[in-house]
Amino acid sequence: MTRTDVQLMLDVKAGDEASFDLLLRKYRLPLVNFLFRMVRDAATAEDLAQEVFLRVYRARKQYSPSAKFTTWLFRIATNLALNSVRDNRHRRADVSIDVTMEEDEAPRELPAREMRIDEHMIERDRSEFIRRAVAALPEKQRVAVLLHKYEEMDYGEIAKVLACSESALKSLLFRAYETLRVQLAPLVAQPVAPRSGEGRPV
Amino acid sequence: MKCHEVENELIAYLDRRTNSADRKELEEHLATCSPCRLRAEGFRKVWNVLDEVPSIEPSLGFDARLRQRVAAEPRARWTGWFVPQPRLALSMALLIALSVWIGSRPPATPLENEMGAKQQFEMIKDLPVLENYDELTKFDALSELGPAAATQPSTEQDRPANPDGGGQ
Numbered sequence: 001m002t003r004t005d006v007q008l009m010l011d012v013k014a015g016d017e018a019s020f021d022l023l024l025r026k027y028r029l030p031l032v033n034f035l036f037r038m039v040r041d042a043a044t045a046e047d048l049a050q051e052v053f054l055r056v057y058r059a060r061k062q063y064s065p066s067a068k069f070t071t072w073l074f075r076i077a078t079n080l081a082l083n084s085v086r087d088n089r090h091r092r093a094d095v096s097i098d099v100t101m102e103e104d105e106a107p108r109e110l111p112a113r114e115m116r117i118d119e120h121m122i123e124r125d126r127s128e129f130i131r132r133a134v135a136a137l138p139e140k141q142r143v144a145v146l147l148h149k150y151e152e153m154d155y156g157e158i159a160k161v162l163a164c165s166e167s168a169l170k171s172l173l174f175r176a177y178e179t180l181r182v183q184l185a186p187l188v189a190q191p192v193a194p195r196s197g198e199g200r201p202v
Numbered sequence: 203m204k205c206h207e208v209e210n211e212l213i214a215y216l217d218r219r220t221n222s223a224d225r226k227e228l229e230e231h232l233a234t235c236s237p238c239r240l241r242a243e244g245f246r247k248v249w250n251v252l253d254e255v256p257s258i259e260p261s262l263g264f265d266a267r268l269r270q271r272v273a274a275e276p277r278a279r280w281t282g283w284f285v286p287q288p289r290l291a292l293s294m295a296l297l298i299a300l301s302v303w304i305g306s307r308p309p310a311t312p313l314e315n316e317m318g319a320k321q322q323f324e325m326i327k328d329l330p331v332l333e334n335y336d337e338l339t340k341f342d343a344l345s346e347l348g349p350a351a352a353t354q355p356s357t358e359q360d361r362p363a364n365p366d367g368g369g370q
Binding site: 017020021024025028029032033036037042045046049050053054057058126127130131134145148149150154155167170171173174177178180181184187188 | 209210211212213214219241244245247248249251252254255256257258259260261264265267268269271272275
């Protein structure tokens with residue numbers, strides 16, 4: 001019988017370390033990707049993901065299943081990511097005004113085997129263009145889009161993560177996608193063929 | 203439905219999470235409003251474009267590093283089961299400390315009793331005099347001593363010049 005996330009977390013609370021391992025394996029990938037899309041740096045995303053899991057573990061004794069486990073998990077992740085983005089923004093302003101965000105933040109990915117180098121460059125440019133467009137959204141809109149589009153959370157859950165009403169969330173999503181529709185218009189006009197494989201960071 | 207009302211319903215419509223009545227109303231609007239229709243089509247294309255962004259994989263050492271950090275966390279102590287909440291534990295500790303402090307104070311009642319006994323003794327000792335004050339002042343034996351003795355002046359000014367009552 002498959003245990004729900006809440007049941008797994010209650011088992012962790014009762015001292016079952018193996019249940020924590022199951023939650024880790026289940027949410028490691030979506031969490032790291034969510035954080036990567038928030039902070040646009042793979043190493044930082046991993047560090048933050050570790051911190052999220054560690055906070056979940058530390059809070060196990062106080063855990064009460066008042067909300068879905070994912071709501072709690074992504075709420076922690078969102079808070080950490082936003083703090084990191086804000087800190088990083090300040091640090092950049094302090095350390096250097098010469099290094100541009102574009103130079104520093106380009107993620108590295110391995111090309112799929114079937115792609116030629118020029119195709120990879122086009123795809124990488126497109127991916128980077130998309131990431132920047134998402135990253136340029138206001139914080140709440142960005143979180144809303146990432147949880148809606150990539151995590152496929154329902155409106156009620158995203159609203160809880162963002163501490164807003166469902167109606168406010170729908171409005172946030174509408175404005176975010178309207179902005180992206182304008183920003184990504186050049187890519188929309190030139191669609192690429194679906195890839196047969198996915199890249200991975202190096 | 204008006205264009206500004208589409209804002210709250212369009213995302214749910216594209217997600218196919220609207221009820222049939224809202225869906226029908228929205229579709230009627232989209233059929234007649236080309237800006238809203240273009241926007242809806244644009245949103246669908248944006249979603250497809252967002253799918254192009256590849257996922258990343260956590261590094262191979264991710265799990266091991268996390269397990270190491272978890273292992274370094276302080277374990278729950280055996281006393282933890284009867285101290286579930288730190289605030290409750292603190293309240294209980296304060297209550298016990300207060301009880302001990304009150305219990306350890308020197309008892310005030312014996313001293314108070316001692317003082318009370320002394321005062322009571324003094325009062326009881328004088329009680330017959332106090333109770334029979336009127337009788338004592340009119341006591342016959344004392345009246346035989348004469349009015350001067352009975353009404354002994356208390357000051358020199360009240361004392362007559364000749365105690366025998368005769369003048370010179």
